[in-house]
Every structure is written in structure tokens, then in C-alpha cells.
Amino acid sequence: MSAAVAGGAARLLPAVPSAEGYTAHLATAGPLPAFSGDELIAELGRAGLTGHGGAAFPAALKWQAVAERSRARGAVVVGDAMETEPASLKDRTLLALRPHLVFDGMLLAASAMRARRVVLCVASSSDALARTLVAALAERRRAAPHEPRIELVTSPSRYIAGEETALISRLNGRRALPRAVPPRPFATGVDGLPTLVNNVETFAHAALIARRGARWFRSVGSAAAPGTTLLSVCGGVAAPGVKEMAYDSTIGQVVAAAGGPAGDPVAVLVGGYFGRWAPAATAWSLTLEPGSLRRAGLALGAGVIAVLPRDACGVAETDRILAFMARESSGQCGPCSRGLPALAALFHDTALGRARPGVLETCARWSLEIRGRGACRHPDGATLMAASALEVFHDELRRHLRHGPCRESARPPLLPTPVLTGR
Amino acid sequence: MKRRLRVDPIACKAHGVCAELFPERIRLDDWGYPVLDDRPLPDELVEHARRAVDACPRTALHLVPIDERGARGRPELPAGDEQLLP
Numbered sequence: 001m002s003a004a005v006a007g008g009a010a011r012l013l014p015a016v017p018s019a020e021g022y023t024a025h026l027a028t029a030g031p032l033p034a035f036s037g038d039e040l041i042a043e044l045g046r047a048g049l050t051g052h053g054g055a056a057f058p059a060a061l062k063w064q065a066v067a068e069r070s071r072a073r074g075a076v077v078v079g080d081a082m083e084t085e086p087a088s089l090k091d092r093t094l095l096a097l098r099p100h101l102v103f104d105g106m107l108l109a110a111s112a113m114r115a116r117r118v119v120l121c122v123a124s125s126s127d128a129l130a131r132t133l134v135a136a137l138a139e140r141r142r143a144a145p146h147e148p149r150i151e152l153v154t155s156p157s158r159y160i161a162g163e164e165t166a167l168i169s170r171l172n173g174r175r176a177l178p179r180a181v182p183p184r185p186f187a188t189g190v191d192g193l194p195t196l197v198n199n200v201e202t203f204a205h206a207a208l209i210a211r212r213g214a215r216w217f218r219s220v221g222s223a224a225a226p227g228t229t230l231l232s233v234c235g236g237v238a239a240p241g242v243k244e245m246a247y248d249s250t251i252g253q254v255v256a257a258a259g260g261p262a263g264d265p266v267a268v269l270v271g272g273y274f275g276r277w278a279p280a281a282t283a284w285s286l287t288l289e290p291g292s293l294r295r296a297g298l299a300l301g302a303g304v305i306a307v308l309p310r311d312a313c314g315v316a317e318t319d320r321i322l323a324f325m326a327r328e329s330s331g332q333c334g335p336c337s338r339g340l341p342a343l344a345a346l347f348h349d350t351a352l353g354r355a356r357p358g359v360l361e362t363c364a365r366w367s368l369e370i371r372g373r374g375a376c377r378h379p380d381g382a383t384l385m386a387a388s389a390l391e392v393f394h395d396e397l398r399r400h401l402r403h404g405p406c407r408e409s410a411r412p413p414l415l416p417t418p419v420l421t422g423r
Numbered sequence: 424m425k426r427r428l429r430v431d432p433i434a435c436k437a438h439g440v441c442a443e444l445f446p447e448r449i450r451l452d453d454w455g456y457p458v459l460d461d462r463p464l465p466d467e468l469v470e471h472a473r474r475a476v477d478a479c480p481r482t483a484l485h486l487v488p489i490d491e492r493g494a495r496g497r498p499e500l501p502a503g504d505e506q507l508l509p
């Protein structure tokens with residue numbers, strides 16, 4: 001794993017990719033300033049920080065919603081480091097390199113919300129990450145015994161376990177399954193208290209904004225999308241890994257930061273398994289700004305950029321991802337637990353060239369029909385990804401239907417689709 | 424106050440009673456789960472809707488005030504997530 005830094009925009013990733021201890025952290029970042037909660041939330045609002053867990057929700061609004069409700073009863077702050085998206089590496093990379101910056105953000109939130117508990121959640125399969133965090137937290141407690149204690153909690157490594165209501169269920173002693181909202185976490189979450197759930201990268205940015213201010217934060221990126229974002233760049237690039245880029249960088253520049261394309265790029269999966277395919281020619285000049293991506297029907301999601309080179313097969317890759325997403329349905333809602341496997345099976349038949357009349361039309365219809373009808377957004381992500389593949393790989397799909405699987409589809413998978421056991 | 428239908432997808436077990444009682448606004452998908460038309464209900468349909476709500480054996484179907492956040496018949500979306508949808 002390389003943690004390269006690009007565009008002169010690195011803020012989260014250190015110049016030298018080595019783990020930063022607490023003393024070194026204080027030397028680079030400086031001490032945490034004392035803030036009133038309201039001041040800090042206002043500063044996050046002026047900075048325009050948005051969440052890095054997938055939905056790009058404005059951080060200040062969420063902090064405000066919890067802070068308002070916490071006055072009477074207190075609150076709980078949860079850092080989401082589950083990172084169950086198989087192509088994503090950015091959260092574990094950030095935590096391995098700069099754990100104390102993430103802790104800072106969580107502690108700032110805890111003080112703004114008068115939190116009773118501060119919990120960092122990691123997937124049960126990430127032994128190495130958990131060990132690093134146990135050590136970093138121990139160091140922190142020794143060096144700063146006055147600070148609130150950050151609890152480390154593991155949750156089963158299943159795709160949906162990183163979803164915020166699933167995390168809350170887990171922390172409430174139930175199974176790590178999403179539940180229907182409302183009540184939303186900011187109103188009623190862990191122990192029935194207002195609960196702030198943010199991705200760990202969001203907390204790290206907040207910790208820098210607290211020290212350097214909104215103006216500094218906005219000095220890179222664009223007015224509409226200030227700051228930088230961590231990206232997990234994989235697939236057909238020479239140097240895959242985690243890159244930090246300003247939001248006004250183009251996808252072409254992201255690929256260049258990852259060593260440039262390996263092979264002739266034909267398509268890009270933007271946003272991961274929750275994201276959408278785009279032809280490389282379209283994607284290349286798009287910036288990472290939400291508005292720029294949205295106009296092309298895309299979203300950055302949790303920051304995965306996967307490049308498909310000409311010698312890989314987008315149909316076969318999508319087939320495996322859809323099967324993965326179908327396996328990872330939590331099985332609670334019919335449209336998701338029945339619909340996704342049906343959609344995946346139909347797509348699989350298409351990939352294998354087992355033609356049935358109207359198969360692509362049925363795929364398109366199901367991808368619309370299933371969307372928006374689960375308790376969580378799992379089926380929405382999977383069906384949007386499927387729908388984008390139907391468009392972008394239109395010609396290839398028809399070729400598979402007519403002539404059977406292409407030569408490229410027999411190659412080893414480009415993108416990982418592990419069988420998750422929850423261990 | 425205007426109301427619309429909402430189904431709790433975790434509670435719903437595809438009995439289909441609702442679609443039988445209220446075909447004006449509920450149809451079933453290929454797996455027997457209800458697809459709701461979640462536009463505001465005109466007054467003349469509210470009684471029909473209520474009958475379907477009361478008949479659901481899983482108490483999965485609800486009439487909710489229209490100003491509750493959420494889109495497309497799903498339970499409430501986390502605020503801001505609407506922007507993820509095209």
C-alpha cells in the first residue's frame with residue numbers, strides 16, 4: 001500500500017508515510033485549541049466541510065443537530081472506521097499514519113456535544129488496524145490522561161455493518177443490522193442518546209479546521225467544494241493506493257497521481273461499489289467537485305476511483321460486484337434481499353451469454369424498481385452501479401449475449417469481491 | 424393535513440393484502456413486495472388508504488404527514504442523501 005501525496009495539497013497524509021506518534025503529532029499539528037462548541041460548529045460551517053463516509057453531508061449541520069439535542073441529556077460520538085467497501089483503503093491508511101488527528105476530531109466533537117461516550121468502530125477482520133489503534137489509544141491515555149476516553153469497538157466485517165444505524169444497533173448490544181429511520185441517529189442513537197456518526201476522515205479534517213480555521217481550509221479546492229479528499233485509487237493504474245487530492249483536481253489528475261494509467265483506460269468506476277461507471281473519456285476531465293460529478297450522473301461516494309483498462313472486462317467486473325452486493329444484503333427488506341440476488345443472477349446470465357429475450361430491459365427495470373425501497377441505501381448503491389454498467393457497457397453486454405463471455409472476462413478479477421464472513 | 428403512504432420495508436413480509444385493498448396507489452413488484460405511489464393522498468382516497476393500513480398483518484404500512492422528510496416511498500432518508508439520487 002502506498003500513501004502517496006499529490007498536487008501539493010496534502011493535509012491529512014504526511015510527507016513520509018510512517019505512523020505518527022502523539023509527540024510527533026503535537027509537534028506537527030500543534031496543541032488542540034480550546035473552543036466553545038458553538039464556535040467550532042460555526043467554523044466547520046464556514047469551512048464547508050462535508051462528510052467523507054459516502055453521502056457528503058455537511059458536517060456542521062450534523063454536529064449542530066446533535067449539539068442542540070445534547071444539552072439536556074448528553075450525547076455519544078461515533079467514529080466510523082469500518083471501511084467495509086472492499087476497494088477502499090483510505091480510512092485504515094489515515095488511521096495507521098495519523099491516528100491522533102482522528103482522535104482529536106472525535107474529542108473536539110465530544111466536547112462540543114458534551115458527549116458521555118466516544119467510540120471508534122473498526123471491522124472485526126482488521127486485526128492489524130485494531131492493534132495499531134489499541135497502541136495509539138494507550139499512548140494517548142498515558143500522555144493526555146485528562147481527555148475523555150475513546151473506546152475501541154469492533155463490529156462484524158460485513159458491507160452493511162458500516163452503515164450508521166447498523167453501527168448503532170451494534171453499540172446498543174443488538175446485531176449489526178441497519179434499521180429503519182426515523183428515529184435518526186442525531187435524535188436517538190447509542191443508549192437512546194443523540195449520536196453523532198462521522199467517518200474518521202471527516203473527524204481528521206475537523207481537527208485541522210479547529211487549528212487553522214475555515215479560511216485556511218478553503219484555500220485549496222474550489223468555492224463550491226473546498227479542501228482535499230482522500231481517494232483509494234485502484235485497477236488499471238501504475239501506482240494504486242491512497243492519494244490526497246484537492247476537490248478541483250480532475251479524475252485524469254488523480255490517475256496521474258497514481259502513477260498514470262496501466263493499460264489503455266476505457267472506463268472508471270467512481271465512488272466504489274456504491275458508485276457508478278463512466279467512460280474514461282467522460283471521466284477524465286471531470287473534477288471531484290460534487291456538482292461536476294453530479295452533472296455527469298456520478299458521485300464520489302467514499303472516494304474510490306477504479307480504472308478499467310482495455311484488457312479487463314467491465315461486464316465481468318460488474319457481474320462480480322453485483323453478486324457481492326447481493327450477498328451483502330442484510331436480508332431484512334424484501335426488495336433488497338430478493339431483488340438484488342435476482343438482478344445479480346440476471347446480470348450473471350448476461351455476462352455468460354445465456355441469452356433470454358429482454359434480459360437487459362429487465363435488468364434496467366429492476367434496477368429502477370428496487371431503488372429506494374430498503375431501510376438503508378444498500379440497494380440504491382447497488383442498483384445505480386448496475387444501471388450505469390448497462391449504459392457504459394452497452395455494446396459489451398450485447399456482445400456477451402451474442403457470442404458468450406469475451407476473452408478478457410477470463411482474466412483474474414481487477415476489483416476485489418471477497419466473501420465476507422463477518423469475522 | 425396532507426398524508427402519504429409509507430411502508431416499513433423491514434416489517435413488510437409481502438402479504439400483498441395492501442395492494443388488493445388499495446390498487447389505486449399500491450402495486451406489487453416481481454417478488455410480491457408493495458411499490459407505493461407516495462404522492463400526497465387526495466381526501467377521497469384517504470379512507471381507502473386507511474383500510475389498507477389497518478389490514479396489513481405486519482403493521483408495516485403507515486399513513487404519515489406529508490412534511491416528513493423522505494422520498495419515493497422509502498422510509499426516511501438520512502437528510503442530504505436525496506442528493507445521491509439522480
Ligand SMILES: Cc1cc2nc3c(=O)[nH]c(=O)nc-3n(C[C@H](O)[C@H](O)[C@H](O)COP(=O)(O)O)c2cc1C
Binds near residue numbers: 055057062082085197
Ligand atoms: C451499506 C452502507 C455501508 C456503509 N459503510 C460505511 C463505512 O464502512 N464507513 C463509513 O464511514 N460510512 C459508511 N456508510 C455511511 C454511514 O452510514 C454514514 O453516512 C457515514 O459514516 C456518516 O459520516 P460522514 O457524515 O462523515 O460521511 C455506509 C452506508 C451504507 C448505506
Ligand code: SF4
Binds near residue numbers: 329333374377
Ligand atoms: S435495504 Fe438491504 S441492506 Fe439495507 S436493511 Fe434492508 S435488507 Fe438490509
Ligand code: SF4
Binds near residue numbers: 434436481
Ligand atoms: S399488507 Fe403489509 S406486509 Fe403485506 S405487502 Fe402490504 S405492507 Fe407488506
